[in-house]
Amino acid sequence: MYFPVHFVALLSVSPLLQALAKPGSTADIDVASFSPDDILDKDVAIIGGGSAGCYSAISLKDKGKSVVVIEKKDRVGGNTETYIDPATGTPIDIGVLVFHNISVVTDYFNRFDVPLTPYGEDDNSGQSAYYDFSTGAELNLSFPSANKTAAAFTRYAEFLEEYPRLNDGLFLPNPVPEDLIMPFGEFADRYDIGASLNTMYELDPAVGNFTTVPTVERMRTMSLSLVQQTETGFLTTAHHNNSEIYSKIQTELLSASSLLLDSEVISTLRKDGREGISLVVRTLNGYKLIFAKRLLITIPPKLDILAPLDLSAQEESVFSRFIDVGYYTSIVNDTGLPDDLSIFNYNPNTPYNFPILPGVYNIQATPVPGLHLAIYGTPRGNKSFSMPTDQVKADIIKGIKTLQQANPVKFKQTEPEFVVFSSHTPFYLQVSADDIKDGFYDKLYALQGLRNTYWTGAAFRGQDSSDLWRYSKEEFYSQLCMCICVSTLLKTARLSPAGGLP
């Protein structure tokens, strides 16, 4: 058996691998059994093959870098999910739906020859109604007129234009202006943008209590780029199948030996002042040992999710501040609701009539008769998985049954069932007003590049693929790629035991 020289060197000195080699330790692996086929040497290892991970992998590959993506599921795409109705072949996007009409997006889709179309153009999604899911009562709500809503969005955009760097990320002035920290409900009053809140909510409900979220946390996704799309129109894929691009990415990465599906990192070794990083990854075909010049982490950086990593005290103290919400999507059949009816959950007694969480956000019509899309959310909290999924499912069914029972003339009495259920939890990572005031986002971005590690994904920008791709492309790829070129020169140092190994 052949052992590359750096592997042997690392084996003899690495506490990580020695720990793994110990029989009876958590991961009982015989290190000597790594065959050369199970050892990968890449420029960049990327953890997470969702929106940010895939975009990064393709961008770096197109710059001539070798990559490997480590994805825990059996497919890439993350929050982009498409249910294909087996009877009719009709695709239903149950996750990411719309994109911004900006060059980062159109170039990416063009590269994979996936056509885009204006969102909503060939949409005949039917009727909308407002109900209180806790009582089943229909609500006679009147929302601001289209003109008032548009005027409020214009005032909101004018505010955002005063902070142009906010369109690129959470790049905040120091000290952070009070306007950006106050609860979003107060901000809406101060700047007279209340008429836009129900539309913002229907675009993107899952942020937690809308009126108490710190303003900049709402703004990180409701960005200037996004608001501009509310005027000019969003894009979606012409085939209404947003997974198509990910299936092409998956094929391309697999054929370049650049993707490990069904895989999870079980330990990492990252050190300042040492060239490169190493990872041990559990795959369906056994353990792989990965050496890379740089690590790019795109998964939600909550401490429980990052537990297998060798976090520094600095990383740990930053990531411990994140809170998040629970977010769930599902396809439900036999709801007893008319096929073309979408129902939004509202509450008669709250500001803007937003529903009390946890709760159903809405039950939407789909192009497939008999199927509705049901979306559910929890309030903000510091526990990554605050609600058992069985409880979420039971609550969705309870909401539908409440509607049926309260409206026996309008809705049929049925036994709805889940055709698909998907958890996107933890979602919308964010921090408290105090943490923002305390310079959290400067501390977060200061982690970029430390210990040969870079970070992207929604926590670093927002829950919006278009903005996430723009952030990844514009804010750190050049730094990342430059580091790799430098470290190529230093490669010999990394490979020799004298070259700064622990």
Ligand SMILES: Cc1cc2nc3c(=O)[nH]c(=O)nc-3n(C[C@H](O)[C@H](O)[C@H](O)COP(=O)(O)OP(=O)(O)OC[C@H]3O[C@@H](n4cnc5c(N)ncnc54)[C@H](O)[C@@H]3O)c2cc1C
């Ligand atoms: C229902 C819904 C609708 C949405 N609609 C839109 C929309 O219309 N437009 C829009 O732009 N955005 C939308 N979003 C927001 C969406 O989350 C972002 O666009 C984008 O997917 C975030 O990308 P990400 O890379 O941060 O996370 P994800 O896309 O979630 O990717 C994370 C990946 O990491 C993997 N992973 C997690 N843990 C590990 C681990 N330990 N090891 C290895 N892999 C791991 C996951 O399986 C996943 O593949 C929507 C989200 C949801 C849930």
Ligand SMILES: *[C@@H]1O[C@H](CO)[C@@H](O)[C@H](O)[C@H]1NC(C)=O
């Ligand atoms: C995107 O915007 C451009 C103008 O910048 C326009 O020409 C094009 O038609 C738009 N694309 C779609 C699919 O609407």
Ligand SMILES: *[C@@H]1O[C@H](CO)[C@@H](O)[C@H](O)[C@H]1NC(C)=O
């Ligand atoms: C809703 O309000 C409208 C106008 O005020 C009224 O015509 C209608 O009857 C009301 N519907 C219900 C269900 O209360």
Ligand SMILES: *[C@@H]1O[C@H](CO)[C@@H](O)[C@H](O)[C@H]1NC(C)=O
């Ligand atoms: C709404 O705006 C349009 C276009 O700006 C205008 O023509 C129309 O009169 C406005 N309607 C109301 C009710 O103000």
Ligand SMILES: *[C@@H]1O[C@H](CO)[C@@H](O)[C@H](O)[C@H]1NC(C)=O
């Ligand atoms: C949607 O895309 C997926 C992934 O590429 C593919 O398997 C499926 O056939 C497509 N379905 C439709 C109806 O476009």
Ligand SMILES: *[C@@H]1O[C@H](CO)[C@@H](O)[C@H](O)[C@H]1NC(C)=O
């Ligand atoms: C949000 O929080 C505020 C303040 O605690 C409360 O008044 C409001 O009812 C909450 N809204 C919802 C929808 O829970």
Ligand SMILES: *[C@@H]1O[C@H](CO)[C@@H](O)[C@H](O)[C@H]1NC(C)=O
């Ligand atoms: C987590 O949330 C609980 C309950 O809301 C709170 O008591 C606790 O202080 C929070 N912990 C941190 C670290 O913020």
Ligand SMILES: *[C@@H]1O[C@H](CO)[C@@H](O)[C@H](O)[C@H]1NC(C)=O
């Ligand atoms: C609903 O879906 C479930 C699960 O897929 C299935 O067993 C059941 O037959 C479906 N019911 C109807 C009425 O389509």
